[in-house]
Amino acid sequence: MKIKFSLLLAIIVMQFIGCKPEAQFFWGNYSKTLYAYKKSPSDKTLADHKKSLTEIISVSLRKRKPVPPGVYAELGFIFEKEGNSKDGMDNFNQEIILYPESKEFIEKLENGFQSGENK
Amino acid sequence: MKYILIVPIFITFIGCNPSITKEEFAPQMYVEHPTSILVLPPINKSTAADAKDYYLTTVAEPLTNSGYYVYPIEIVSDVLKQEGLSDTETMLNVPPQKFREFFGADAVMYVTILKWNTSYLIVSGSVTVQIECEIKSTKTGATIWYYNDEISVNTSGDSGNAGGLAGLLIQAATTAIKTAATDYVPVAKDVNTKILLAIPFGKYNKEFNRDMKTKIELKKKSEKK
Numbered sequence: 001m002k003i004k005f006s007l008l009l010a011i012i013v014m015q016f017i018g019c020k021p022e023a024q025f026f027w028g029n030y031s032k033t034l035y036a037y038k039k040s041p042s043d044k045t046l047a048d049h050k051k052s053l054t055e056i057i058s059v060s061l062r063k064r065k066p067v068p069p070g071v072y073a074e075l076g077f078i079f080e081k082e083g084n085s086k087d088g089m090d091n092f093n094q095e096i097i098l099y100p101e102s103k104e105f106i107e108k109l110e111n112g113f114q115s116g117e118n119k
Numbered sequence: 120m121k122y123i124l125i126v127p128i129f130i131t132f133i134g135c136n137p138s139i140t141k142e143e144f145a146p147q148m149y150v151e152h153p154t155s156i157l158v159l160p161p162i163n164k165s166t167a168a169d170a171k172d173y174y175l176t177t178v179a180e181p182l183t184n185s186g187y188y189v190y191p192i193e194i195v196s197d198v199l200k201q202e203g204l205s206d207t208e209t210m211l212n213v214p215p216q217k218f219r220e221f222f223g224a225d226a227v228m229y230v231t232i233l234k235w236n237t238s239y240l241i242v243s244g245s246v247t248v249q250i251e252c253e254i255k256s257t258k259t260g261a262t263i264w265y266y267n268d269e270i271s272v273n274t275s276g277d278s279g280n281a282g283g284l285a286g287l288l289i290q291a292a293t294t295a296i297k298t299a300a301t302d303y304v305p306v307a308k309d310v311n312t313k314i315l316l317a318i319p320f321g322k323y324n325k326e327f328n329r330d331m332k333t334k335i336e337l338k339k340k341s342e343k344k
Contacts, residue, residue, distance in 0.1 A: 023184045024183070024184045024186065024323060024324055024325075025180070025183055025184055027179075027180045027183075030179070030180065031176045031177045031180060031304050031307075031308055032304050034176040034193065035172060035173065035176040035177075035304050038172045038175075038176060039169075039172065066323075068179075068180075068183050069179075069183050069187075069188045069189050069191075069323075070179060070183075070189055070190065070191035070192070070194075071191075073191045073194060074191045074193055074194060077191070077193070077194050077197075099188050101154050101155045101188045101223065101225075102155075102188065102190070102223075103223070104222065104223030105190060105221075105222045105223055105224075108221075109194065109198075
């Protein structure tokens, strides 16, 4: 009887463990702050979204997870728009290192900012 | 002795719902194995003006978790605008191959929001959406994944059961308030997550190339009508 019970318990526990695998990436408040910014663009909503992005990066690194696709690029894009070219390029380059498939696109963006086309 | 036979039969029946496997649903995805997907801003044919932004701000999370490189949605919208392609309808006239040239993308995702309705039921609020989603190869231009289905997502949350008629009325009132003022972002994320249950896992998911036999709750094959 005791053996049966512990077996049942073990099965139940195992099912719960296998129930919800942790997501591949940590996205934090990304959707919420991006929606708020799109709905009413302002310095405040942009700052909130930028904070979301930096938080995704720091939490991902702490959890030893890869930073999700596009996050470095989006942060770099915001830096560039603010006129902070150094942080912009640093973040763009991080995106390429982490996701080589982004190279073509990110290099186009970099060139655009360097030639002053994108502003 | 008899039971030994009954158990496997029972197990067989549990797994036997009228669904199809991911490979049956979208065989071309397993041939092409796209790594990167460019999501274009959706065409909104629903009555909800906000649906487009809700969709766009919540698609990256489930799509990257499925294992794909997703081009940063915000930057893509910006770049397309600069290229004079802010109107989604005009994008439909651009051959998919062009998106490979410009972005380096393996595949392009075209989205049409057909329905985004908020319904006020007596005790529970829900959002019903219908979304048509098509992924095209930028190598061949062919459709490699096609989804068109109606999804219902509950927005009422878990409220305790207050008994009796009075309880029911209180519940109805709180649901109406909640539905009206709900922050729809989590709902939209649920919608996107549900749709993407039908997509094969990409390179950045551990289950990449191991999910062909995974059953999905769709009866139809992935084909455009």
